[in-house]
Amino acid sequence: MDIITIIVLTGLTNLTFALYSWQQVSNPESHAACKPFAQAQLIKAVSYFIFAASLYHALADMRLIANLLIFIGCWAEARAYIQLAGTKLRGRFWAIGIVTTCAVFTWMHYTSGDNLNNIMIVTSSVLLLLPIGTSAYALYQLYRQHPGSAFARVLLTVNSMMLLFCIVRAPVAATNPDFYITQRLFMNQAFMFATFIFALGNGIGFIGFLKERSDQKLRQRADVDYLTAIYNRQCFEKLTKEKLKSGASFSLYFLDIDKFKSVNDRFGHAAGDQALRCFGKLLRNKQEKHHGIVGRLGGEEFGLLLPQSTASSHQQILQTLRDNFAAETQTLIGEPLTFSLGYCTSNNAASLHELMHKADILLYAAKAELAK
Numbered sequence: 169m170d171i172i173t174i175i176v177l178t179g180l181t182n183l184t185f186a187l188y189s190w191q192q193v194s195n196p197e198s199h200a201a202c203k204p205f206a207q208a209q210l211i212k213a214v215s216y217f218i219f220a221a222s223l224y225h226a227l228a229d230m231r232l233i234a235n236l237l238i239f240i241g242c243w244a245e246a247r248a249y250i251q252l253a254g255t256k257l258r259g260r261f262w263a264i265g266i267v268t269t270c271a272v273f274t275w276m277h278y279t280s281g282d283n284l285n286n287i288m289i290v291t292s293s294v295l296l297l298l299p300i301g302t303s304a305y306a307l308y309q310l311y312r313q314h315p316g317s318a319f320a321r322v323l324l325t326v327n328s329m330m331l332l333f334c335i336v337r338a339p340v341a342a343t344n345p346d347f348y349i350t351q352r353l354f355m356n357q358a359f360m361f362a363t364f365i366f367a368l369g370n371g372i373g374f375i376g377f378l379k380e381r382s383d384q385k386l387r388q389r390a391d392v393d394y395l396t397a398i399y400n401r402q403c404f405e406k407l408t409k410e411k412l413k414s415g416a417s418f419s420l421y422f423l424d425i426d427k428f429k430s431v432n433d434r435f436g437h438a439a440g441d442q443a444l445r446c447f448g449k450l451l452r453n454k455q456e457k458h459h460g461i462v463g464r465l466g467g468e469e470f471g472l473l474l475p476q477s478t479a480s481s482h483q484q485i486l487q488t489l490r491d492n493f494a495a496e497t498q499t500l501i502g503e504p505l506t507f508s509l510g511y512c513t514s515n516n517a518a519s520l521h522e523l524m525h526k527a528d529i530l531l532y533a534a535k536a537e538l539a540k
């Protein structure tokens with residue numbers, strides 16, 4: 169395929185992703201990296217259109233502008249990836265990077281005489297290593313944070329391949345004085361084609377990664393109670409049912425904070441919320457420490473599933489929970505709170521319904537005892 173056609177296609181690809189990510193910027197849930205990514209894609213799209221026009225009309229100065237815009241676009245893209253990975257790099261780094269690459273390229277353009285020649289190709293390949301290398305570094309961090317993400321892998325792969333291509337292209341051009349960008353050389357066509365794949369891979373990888381991330385957030389939100397950040401009733405029941413089906417040996421505890429209405433009435437609803445969050449946090453610690461499952465079943469009622477195989481005895485775990493809850497609520501609201509419980513072991517119930525019903529009966533009895 170003709171080089172100019174590939175360049176126009178690359179520009180159109182960048183433009184498509186620029187429009188798509190720009191549309192995402194207004195979404196309050198969108199990632200902060202959307203804006204710099206959209207800007208980068210737009211700058212790159214414009215640069216490829218100018219580049220194609222400059223080759224078509226053989227305008228050297230126009231080509232210089234296109235090349236400079238490509239550098240700026242690649243730096244903007246690197247910035248978006250740094251933001252996506254949450255990696256810390258100082259703002260001054262961008263300014264120095266952009267100014268250095270653009271200055272060196274402009275200087276070479278006016279001293280080498282013809283910006284289509286091998287010297288300029290070597291120069292651009294070497295200078296592109298800086299922003300693309302920065303992107304690859306950021307994407308490596310992103311991949312380490314999300315090793316299961318297929319899109320993080322796509323982003324890292326395309327950027328690493330582009331980096332490799334620049335590294336290979338520089339010595340090939342340097343050792344070949346007849347190396348002109350418009351020549352129908354395999355290397356030229358392969359490089360432009362790689363640029364097209366690079367644009368496609370970056371766009372698909374970025375958008376796919378954000379979609380993957382927002383799906384994951386939605387799934388988490390559907391399973392987690394907003395106030396206490398532990399599982400909600402629906403998810404807790406689902407996980408308990410799975411445990412029961414697997415034949416695992418465990419005890420299910422229903423825990424209900426005592427006289428909670430009076431806590432709200434005397435200390436206010438905000439203090440009540442604080443006590444609930446505190447209980448959620450203590451339960452989460454138990455979940456992590458004893459490989460259990462915890463959930464908020466509604467209001468001030470919680471579920472705690474503890475495997476029989478846990479190192480500490482259940483009595484001991486529950487006593488620590490009581491002591492910690494009393495101590496923390498004393499500090500938080502000025503009164504130590506307690507809770508009542510009911511329980512059932514997995515070998516005493518054939519179904520989730522029976523398991524919960526039996527635990528509920530004991531909880532009800534404990535509450536009745538408390539009310540006496």
Ligand SMILES: Nc1nc2c(ncn2[C@@H]2O[C@H](COP(=O)(O)OP(=O)(O)OP(=O)(O)O)[C@@H](O)[C@H]2O)c(=O)[nH]1
Nearest residue numbers: 424425426427428429430432437440441467468535
């Ligand atoms: N602050 C706060 N209170 C809540 C929340 N959800 C439920 N409650 C309150 O929890 C209280 C539960 O009251 P009851 O069911 O009478 O239970 P109790 O006062 O603890 O009485 P016993 O269970 O018999 O000890 C109600 O006053 C609800 O308004 C919440 O998310 N935040």
